[in-house]
Amino acid sequence: MPSLVFLRLSRSRALRLFLVSILLPSVSIFGVSLSSAQATTNTKSEVAVIKPHQLKPQSIFSAMNLSTNKADSTWVVVNKRRPLVPINYVPKDLVLPKLVAGNTNPHGMRLRQDAAEALTKMAVTMKSAKAGLLVLQSGYRSYATQVYVHDHMVSKFGLSKGESYAARPGYSEHQTGLAGDLAAVGQGCIALTCFANTKAAIWLAANSWQFGFILRYPRFSHPVTGYDYEPWHFRFVGVHLATKMHFSGVNTLEQEFGLPHAPSY
Ligand SMILES: [Zn+2]
Incomplete structure (x- = not known):
């Protein structure tokens, strides 16, 4: 409501x-x-x-x-043409978000402090709105983890398809500690496009801006972001920027900041 x-x-x-x-x-x-x-x-x-x-x-x-270049900036823009600098960057303020009772962070995922606090507020409000119990399916992923994930996907699916599933190490927004793959208890479609039709995803898409999150890879944005639609992947940018983007209708960070589009590496 x-x-x-x-x-x-x-x-x-x-x-x-x-x-x-x-x-x-x-x-x-x-x-x-x-x-x-x-x-x-x-x-x-x-x-x-x-x-x-x-x-x-x-x-x-x-x-x-705030900078779009510095790895520890809330507004840092990471994509297939903008790796993190340094490429093995590790955030200093990673914490385990406390979400709502019942579930929520089953994989022990961490986020940066500000993103974690915002996620907690969002989870509590989402529960009150009867949109579901928020789950942090994935959060911060280290450079080393991304090496493993990337290599696994590429060996399984080949370079092109594998890299459509997993970013190269140093190029993943998850390494910033500001991105979360979200799901909801019992609503299914985890990390699948069909998540967009769940009660949780509909609520998140409509309300996450109020907590400082944006849907980072919207529909039809591949030519800009380099990624297909990911209704589960939310990026913390802070309430100021999320609010501005919500009201302006600009829905990618590349367009918001006038940065080159990044359809590929
Ligand atoms: Zn993600």
């Missing part, structure tokens, strides 16, 4: 963002992003006069001190 969701988020950045975007229609979500940075770089009055067309993504990077 949307109203319940918003009640639960009444103290969160997500709702403040949303309300500001409504109350100040001349200020886009870009402007809202800047408002979050005002404590360090801007005054409130400066935010109010900013026109959306004056804002470029680079100004947001500067304002928020």
Whole structure:
């Protein structure tokens, strides 16, 4: 129930963002992003006069001190043309997300702290909305794990098909600790396209932005992201960016940041 969701988020950045975007229609979500940075770089009055067309993504990077290149940035963009640097990067703040009672993290998967906390909030709200018990099917995967997964898939299916299932080591978003493959107890279709038709996936696709997640590989985005539709793979980018993308309709990080498309290695 949307109203319940918003009640639960009444103290969160997500709702403040949303309300500001409504109350100040001349200020886009870009402007809202800047408002979050005002404590360090801007005054409130400066935010109010900013026109959306004056804002470029680079100004947001500067304002928020977030990078699309640094491996430990919440906005890092990893794809088939953008490996992690260093390629064997290991996040420093990996934790085991605590989800809701009943299940949830059966494989002991870890995520970075911010992503884990956001996932917990999302799981609790999803349960309240009767959309299911969230399961973290996969989270952080190390470079060494990805070597194994990649080699296994390539030896089993050949290079082309194998690499459509498993990213090359250093090129997987899972190595950032910010991506999770999600499922729900008893709803099936784990890591399959049919997951999109489950109650959980429908809820997640509609609501994950409020917790800072985006569906990273949407339908028909292969020419941009290099991956077929993955209704189970969610990427934490923070509430500011997820909200902005939700309202703008831009649904890939490559397009959001004006980065080259990455259909292949
Ligand atoms: Zn995944």
